[in-house]
Every structure is written in structure tokens, then in C-alpha cells.
Amino acid sequence: MVDARSDDADVIVVGAGPAGSSAAYHCASAGLEVLLLEKAEFPRDKVCGDGLTPRAVKELAAMGVSLREEDGWIRNRGLRVVGGGHRLELPWPELSSYPSYGLARSRMSLDHMLASHARAAGAKLLERTNVTGPLLDERTGRVVGVTARPVGSDGKRAGDDVTYRAPVVIAADGVSARLATGLGLEKRMDRPMGVAVRTYFRTPRHDDPWMESQLELWDGAPGSSNLMPGYGWIFSLGDGTANVGLGSVSSTAAATKVDYKDLFRKWMANAPAEWEFTPENQIGEVRGAALPMGFNRGPLYGRGLMLAGDSAGMISPFNGEGIAYGLQAGRFAADSVVQAAARGSAAGRERALAAYQTRMKDDLGGYYTLGRVFVKLIEHPQVMHVCTRYGLPRPLLMKFVLKLLSDCYEPRGGDMVDRTISALARLAPAA
Incomplete structure (x- = not known):
């Protein structure tokens, strides 16, 4: 599908963490030519808790990833919370929307596996490729690719700067968000960190x-x-x-x-x-x-550039999880890119690409807004102490807290707890 005279791929994905590998996998599986650029060489480490909630497990299943224990996973039954003199074990809920188990695996192993999975689907993975900034069309200011620098195992320059071109770039380049900042998209100081x-x-x-x-x-x-x-x-x-x-x-x-x-x-x-x-x-x-956290950078799409994962602040304010939302963002971004590639006009392609932000905000915006309120309540240790001391002994309250904090509830239907959380998320403004 690539025009060999100008573009190197149908889509360039920067960063081969969960968000980037998810986007690359789903785009490649749909038949697009994908260039996946990663500044390090696998296996490489990443600071993370290494725990995956059922929401993340659902995304891995959608990618066709093998989740057997013999493939390096350990399953967990739920969350054990300790505090206020109490110790409580809360099983993951039985839902139609999510599996009833979580997983754990080191990020060194997880990210390597996901990048290899994207490559097996057809994405071209270039490691030791440090993307230095967006490539802009001089007339329109649209992102039409990236500039990059090859690096050695020591992280130092290992060759001349290069450019790669594509109609769409997905920035999954982590907290540094180099591509976003290159366009002047600064983080919001009023969002949780x-x-x-x-x-x-x-x-x-x-x-x-x-x-x-x-x-x-x-x-x-x-x-x-x-x-x-x-x-x-x-x-x-x-x-x-x-x-x-x-x-x-x-x-x-x-x-x-x-x-x-x-x-x-x-x-x-x-x-x-x-x-x-x-x-x-x-x-x-x-x-x-x-x-x-909480969508701290945006817009999620504009001028040919999509933001996914940590580059857009997609970590949950409730529990600090980012893997599930990175995987989901990659899937949503890929769907918009695939739809845009099938449109016959520039305006049609832009509408398809812009749908990515709408879809992400509709799904997570209200929930993240609730998370900002939650953070203001618990950021003080003494408040947390009171909440744990008097809240943990109450089973119904803790069932509510588990579903809210893990973002594992039925978005439609379900029990009273599910319906309450869904209503709160819908009523909260998706700012």
C-alpha cells in the first residue's frame, strides 16, 4: 500500500512498549505496512510494577497472545489489601466484559514478547533507532514522518541522522513525549502525576x-x-x-x-x-x-500525529496502571489508521483519524475525571489511614472500591455496583 516514491510505510509507530507494539500489531494484522521504531535493543528494562489487571488481560487476548503459565506468566486471583490493621483478599470480579484473573510478568520480558508479536504480524521493527523529532510538511505543518538517529549499545550515536516518512505517525514514546513536545504539546500541570x-x-x-x-x-x-x-x-x-x-x-x-x-x-x-x-x-x-496520569497531554490526534500510552498521560489515577490503557490505545489508534487508509478523500481520512480521540475520551474521560477527585482525597497519608481503618471491614464498600480502582466493571448492565460506577463515569465531564 506504500507509495515507494515518497513514504517508507503506511504508518510509523515510535516506541515498542505496550502501546506501540499493540498499535503496530493491529495495523500490521490489517495489512498495513508498519515501521516500528525503538530506541533501545531488546530485551530492555522498564520501571513498572509488572502486574496486569483483567482489563490488560483482555487486550492481550485480543492480540492473540498466548497466556499459558509455561509461556512465562503467573496468574493471580485478585488483590490483597493491607492497612489500618486489616488484611483483606478481594477476588477479581466475575464479569462478561473481562476475565476473572490478572497476570504478572517482568516488563523486560513482556515488552520483548509484544514487540516480537508485532513483528511476527508483519511490522518492521528497527531497534537502536532514537527518534529525535517530527518531520513536518513545510506548507501545511502536518507531521509526515520522523527524524531519527541510529545508536549503539552504549546509547551513543552510531551513524548519520535519517528520516522516515508515513501519512500517519503514532507517538508511543513514553514519558519523554519527544514527538508531542516537538509540536509544542506541553503537559497539563493540573493533572495528577x-x-x-x-x-x-x-x-x-x-x-x-x-x-x-x-x-x-x-x-x-x-x-x-x-x-x-x-x-x-x-x-x-x-x-x-x-x-x-x-x-x-x-x-x-x-x-x-x-x-x-x-x-x-x-x-x-x-x-x-x-x-x-x-x-x-x-x-x-x-x-x-x-x-x-489522566490524559495530561493532548490533543490525542492532530496534524497527522497520534499520542498513545504514557506520551498522552494514559496512566490511571486510581491505581497507577498504564499497561492496560496503552494496549487499548494502540488498538483504538490502529483501528482509526486502518479506517483512514480506506477513505477516498483527505477530509474522510481526517475524520477517521480524529475518531481516535473521541473514542478514547468517551471510554476513559469520565473515569479519569473521577480519578482526579480520588487523588485529591487520598494524597494525604492521614486521610488514607482513616479510609483504610474504617473502610476495609465493609465488604460492599470494598467490592465497590476494587471494581472502581481496577476499572473492571460491566460498562452496561451488571449489578448495583457496576451500574453505580457506570453512572458516575458517564456523569463526570471528560475534560
């Missing part, structure tokens, strides 16, 4: 069938020391290790002065001995990353 740090430990808890969330972090024995900001997680990977980390969220993108690595050290110093979260069992350093 999270920070997370994590590392890996060899631990007897490696096969725990529950994703665990520690809603209170103390710098000593609980109740006799200071309550620290944020929440912790322990996600077992089934291979002898667990991903252990902590994160916090602010209702605005203003920088904080909190030393999160120091918080992590204090938390680990008081972890139960039987978990074996000790320095000698730690694998790799403690690494951190920013978590842009």
Missing part, C-alpha cells in the same frame, strides 16, 4: 497467587512511628522473584521533594523477615519513574 520506585527480590513469596497492596507505609513498627506518603506493592512473578515497589501520587504535576528511594529503604528495613527482602536477595538497583 505519580512517582514509583521498584526493584526485585528473590523471595519465598514468588508464587503468591494474590497481588498485594500495602496501603500504609511506616518508617518503623506500625502505630509507633511515622506514616509515610504513598503505598507499596508486592507482585509475585512465579520465577523465584517478586517485584517490590512503592509509589505516591499528587493531584498536580508540580515536583515534590520526597526522596522515594529513602522511603523504600525504610519500608524494607521493617519488612517481615520471612519475606526475605534483604540486600543479599535484592536483584538490581532501586529504580524510579514518573507516572503521567
